[in-house]
Amino acid sequence: MxxxxxxxxxxxxxxxxxxxxxxxxxxxxxxxxxxxxxxxxxxxxxxxxxxxxxxxxxxxxxxxxxxxxxxxxxxxxxxxxxxxxxxxxxxxxxxxxxxxxxxPVYQLLGGRSRAGVNLYAHAGGSDIDDTIDKAQTLVDQGFKAVRLQSAVAGLKTTYGVVGDKKDYYELQGNRPLPPEEQWCTQKYFSMIEALFSEARRRLGSGVHLLHDVHSRLTPIESARLGKMLEPYHLLFLEDASIAENQQSYELIRQHTTTPLAIGETYNSIWDCKDLIQSQLVDYIRAAATHAGGITAMRRIADFAGLYNVRTAPHGAPDLSPICFSAHLHLNTWTPNFGIQEFVGLGNEQIRSVFQQDVMIKDGMAVVSEKPGLGVDFNEQAAQQYPYKRSYLPVSRLEDGTVWNW
The missing domain is CATH 3.30.390.10 (Enolase-like, N-terminal domain)
Structure with a gap:
């Protein structure tokens, strides 16, 4: 052949x-x-x-x-x-x-380690009450884990909270250039503990709560945040700081028992080797699309398992349903799988291009039993939606300094 x-x-x-x-x-x-x-x-x-x-x-x-x-x-x-x-x-x-x-691919990997794949959904609101209202809706739908992201008072936009806009194309308007967003750590700290305190009060202790800092903090600020959120028992705190200098996570780890997750921008096992081997993180969030595919992800999962690190693959909307399907096959097999990020199965246009065989029920996904990955790609439908240049936003401090995205 x-x-x-x-x-x-x-x-x-x-x-x-x-x-x-x-x-x-x-x-x-x-x-x-x-x-x-x-x-x-x-x-x-x-x-x-x-x-x-x-x-x-x-x-x-x-x-x-x-x-x-x-x-x-x-x-x-x-x-x-x-x-x-x-x-x-x-x-x-x-x-x-x-x-x-x-x-199905999961059978080629070695078969099942579980009946279904636990998911965490996103709740992003214009303020604390709005965020928790949206989280309650997700809990009512059966999700047992929810990521909370609330707008920060005094900032026009906040990561994870798109507001009335539908997507980043609208944020860019008629100029296909990166939109710019403000960041202020002090204003963020004025909001964040109240968000999780209120979430625990309203949602109870039976729901797993998560939060994505998206590398906005320095290591010592991340340590402070992790310590601050310990009473609210997060499943994990994601991307607390940039880990280009991986010793940064030694500092964070010294100060907090809040579980840490990182890895969505990692491209190989070498990017996360030291963090895993030194047990400085609890979840590795590499994505099949960005870390070399199923073959590479299998190696990362096996290596992480040696050090009690679980997998929690990245699942942003800029990863296609093919990647989500690849993750479901990997997650069904991976012995040390933790949880899968989930942002829905896409809009009507996406579903017309990528016909995906997957069932979502009670906050879990059940992998396709079709041969292969279980996704049919409609090339004719894809031609109806031509490429449009687009960027993620650029983050700046209030004084204009470019900051971490």
Whole structure:
């Protein structure tokens, strides 16, 4: 069997998605997600100019060899563009492998470790009461874990709270350039404990609560936050600080027992190796699309399990349903899986492009039993939603200093 053709399709049914489609000479088709938000066309160029010419004619069943070829065979390793390109190819090959075996991918990984995949949903509101009202709605729907993000008084916009806007395209208006948002740590600290105190009062102790700092704090500020939130027993505090200097998390760990999570921007096992091995985090949040695909995520999960670190894959709306499906297969298998971020199954346009076989019930997702990943990609529907250049916002302090996104 040989790879006959590989296509890269970019579409924008509300968000930009980069989809890899591999066709084997037997007619079997596999699809993968290679989206890097705000740098989509860089991945397309990497795939079309440098990867695809090397793969046509190879056996699509040689997943491991192809992964190693794309990673070790290039002088320039790692990085978001390279690893997303590898991920898109890797997912599509696993999809093909499952279809050839007439088995869902999780069975190829080793079968089930659980009956369903626990999810956490997002509640983001204009103030504390609005946030908790939205969280209560999610709890009423059956979710047992909710991420709380409230707007900060005195700031026009706050991470995780889009407000009346539908998406980042609207935030950018008619100029497709990065919108800019303000940040003030002092104003944030004036709000954050009250949010979780009120959440525990209204939602009770039976709901898992989470929060994403999105790297807005310095390590000592993160330590203060973790200590402040200890009475409210968070499932985890996400991205408390940038971890380019991984010793930062030693400082945070010394001061708080609040569980820590990080990893959504990580591209390889090397990015998280020291944090895991030193047990400085409790959850690793790498995403299949950005960390080299299913093959790489399996290695990260196994390594993390040696140090009592659980997986909690990133699940933002800029990851396509193909990535979400890949995560469900991984999560169903992973012995040390913790929880999966969930932002819904997409709008009507997304569902017309990506037909996904997944059931959500009582805050859990049940993986597809279809062969492969269980996602059908409608290329004709995708053509109705052409690519639109878009960026995530740039964060600045109130004095104009560029800050961490």
């Amino acid at each position: 040989k790879i006959e053709d590989i296509k890269v399709i970019v579409c924008s049914p509300g968000r930009n998605f980069v989809t890899v489609k591999i066709v084997a000479d037997s007619g079997v088709i596999g699809v993968g997600d290679a989206t890097v938000n705000g740098r989509e066309m860089a991945v397309v160029a990497y795939l079309e100019e440098h990867v695809i010419p090397c793969l046509v004619g190879r056996d699509p069943q040689d997943i491991e060899d192809i992964w190693q070829y794309l990673y070790k065979g290039a002088y320039w390793r790692k990085g978001p563009i390279t690893m997303a390109a590898i991920a898109g190819i890797d997912m599509a090959l696993w999809d093909i492998k499952g279809k050839l075996a007439n088995l």
